[in-house]
Amino acid sequence: MTSGAPSTGSDETPHCTLSDDGTHFLWRHNCVDSEFDHIPGRLPLGGPGGWTLEQQEPLTISPSILCHACGTHGFFREGKWMPV
Numbered sequence: 001m002t003s004g005a006p007s008t009g010s011d012e013t014p015h016c017t018l019s020d021d022g023t024h025f026l027w028r029h030n031c032v033d034s035e036f037d038h039i040p041g042r043l044p045l046g047g048p049g050g051w052t053l054e055q056q057e058p059l060t061i062s063p064s065i066l067c068h069a070c071g072t073h074g075f076f077r078e079g080k081w082m083p084v
């Protein structure tokens with residue numbers, strides 16, 4: 001198991017983490033915009049405009065996730081980032 005290794009921002013693979021209360025998830029990725037690079041994006045689950053939590057373990061979210069700052073785009077399925 002190498003996932004969850006400490007990262008100082010050089011990890012190029014985006015990663016999603018489910019919040020404790022399940023109302024949102026945190027998305028972290030290397031970004032050209034330093035504001036997004038250091039603070040994980042907090043994205044809503046459910047409701048209009050929110051993402052769908054398809055599965056908690058391993059974490060699967062739909063639809064795809066897109067960063068408007070750097071263009072990073074992909075799916076997070078079964079605990080893994082899949083670039084589009």
Ligand SMILES: [Zn+2]
Pocket residue numbers: 029030031032033036067068069070071072
């Ligand atoms: Zn970005």
